[in-house]
Amino acid sequence: MVPERSTRRRLLATVAGVGSALLAGCQGDGDATTATTGTTATTETTATTTTRGPTTTGETTTEETTERTTAEQPDYEATARDLIARLDAGEWERARELVAPSVRPQLTTNQLANAWLGLVGQKGPYRGVADATREPGGVVVLSLSLDRRDHDARVTVDDGGEVIGLRFPPGEYEPPAYADRAAFSERSVTVEDDDCTLAGTLTVPTGDGPVPGVVLVHGSGAHDRNQAVGPNRPFQDLAWGLATRGVAVLRYEKENRACRMPPADQTIDEVVVDDAVAAAEVLGAAEGVRADATFVAGHSLGGAATPRILEQAPDVAGGAMLAAPSRTATTLVVEQVEHVLSLDGDLDGDDQSRLETVREEVERVEDGDVTDGELVLNYPGAWWRTLLAYDQVATARGRSRPLALFQGGRDYQVDPEADLDRWREALPAATVHEYPSLNHFLQPGQGPSTNAGYTFFDNVAEDLVDDLAAWVDRQA
Structure with a gap:
């Protein structure tokens, strides 16, 4: 059966070229600058200074809050590294399994293959992660060591430990060395x-x-x-x-x-x-x-x-x-x-x-x-x-x-x-x-x-x- 014209247009849109931004990930709750990275739950005791209502003495007291336990946090970097390892192994479906179900429909195994093969095809075989840094919003920046030219991967991981963003920045133009x-x-x-x-x-x-x-x-x-x-x-x-x-x-x-x-x-x-x-x-x-x-x-x-x-x-x-x-x-x-x-x-x-x-x-x-x-x-x-x-x-x-x-x-x-x-x-x-x-x-x-x-x-x-x-x- 021939699809209706509107359906045909939707199908054709999925065949269009894949850009370097595969998912526009955005961390919802939480502040990465204070979130604890790791799988071990942490506890913290904080002291707060409280000014009580008006008194004749203007007394200010310090009282200790009750101990509170923060939610267990995922290992953002480990998830990002795992994603890259699966891509390098050509395990496209296993790589996709790391993606959050809410955004998985936006990302096919073919798009993952397209992006990764495009990267290593132009930059050379992958040799490992040279460096890793954390940014706000659950973003992990991995500096990928590649044979011809190193390149960054930006992986966004949510507080549930699932990937909600993957981007390979394209880089900037440089004149060729053979031009004087x-x-x-x-x-x-x-x-x-x-x-x-x-x-x-x-x-x-x-x-x-x-x-x-x-x-x-x-x-x-x-x-x-x-x-x-x-x-x-x-x-x-x-x-x-x-x-x-x-x-x-x-x-x-x-x-x-x-x-x-x-x-x-x-x-x-x-x-x-x-x-x-x-x-x-x-x-x-x-x-x-x-x-x-x-x-x-x-x-x-x-x-x-x-x-x-x-x-x-x-x-x-x-x-x-x-x-x-x-x-x-x-x-x-x-x-x-x-x-x-x-x-x-x-x-x-x-x-x-x-x-x-x-x-x-x-x-x-x-x-x-x-x-x-x-x-x-x-x-x-x-x-x-x-x-x-x-x-x-x-x-x-x-x-x-x-x-x-x-x-x-x-x-x-x-x-x-x-x-x-x-x-x-x-x-x-x-x-x-x-x-x-x-x-x-x-x-x-x-x-x-x-x-x-x-x-x-x-x-x-x-x-x-x-x-x-x-x-x-x-x-x-």
Whole structure:
């Protein structure tokens, strides 16, 4: 039976990306600054000074209160450590058993797996707890020792000894070590669309010019010029890294973020292609940039759209396709959802129901049973319609200008085998670079990639930046 539309929306909402905050825990009663930690009941005797009612002598007496026993308190830290140990062992259901029943429905085993695997995937294998501190409200902050970079876990435990909050703070952005800030300058530019002005940043190497240049083209979603995801700024990493290596870079705000776009107007050309073509014109006319050596480098959807951008921009010298899908978006979305729902090793009944709902929505899209203004799986019908009508492989095959492919081996959004094999077959002359440890956002790691992993800070891999800069130099 097909669920009602409202039920379908609720199911789809549970498939959305998991953030770093799994539960917003809040301690109700009690003051952690005075609560006794431990399993041993304590007693305390207090003296109070009492001023009796008016007397002729103004006598003030001190009297001892009766002994009172505080309630037995849980070992907050032990509970927090136990939770982390179970997560590290992959015991998702046992970890969930530590969560208070009142909040357990908000947290699935798959969400726990998503968050933990995302953390250790980006930060490295877990080695133990380096430090533990208590904060008010039953919060235990565990400093987790991880192979690549230590990270905090914030576990909130109630007075009954049950977990009511778990959060892995995402961290803050840091420029990559491979970028030399003294090697380039930046200035503001604008990219003019027919009815929208897009703010941008042009990053230009210092020293003698002119130099080759690259326009960075976003993936799907409403992105800023850095294509920021959580604390990560992959386009800033690329811009600063390439400029350090002698390549100018233009990055700009995506139109569906910068300006109001009615859903029915959000075609692939309006959202991606037209603005990239306009940005390439701005880059080619910029002081210090070679007009005959401008390139586009598209990520994800931007990579798939790169052949179409070249088709519309005859002066662009070539295109780099980063994590670019060769198969249809409807095929990819089902695979992506199934991957995320399977992270705990089990597609249970609820997971199967969610996946079936996605398949039903995909079938509607493929059958053309949606209007241009209708949102389906968070994207307008116009976006789906024009994306399915576009054959990126055939378009790329018809281009004579150089193309290069850059693909991570841990990318669950673009299959490093199925998608890359189609590109190889269609483009035997294309340069292909593979990076076994990189995820979809071109960051190094290990183990399965997860969408929660994108919420933890890291930089684009240096070897990819080196390879992209070298490819541009060879083509220029």
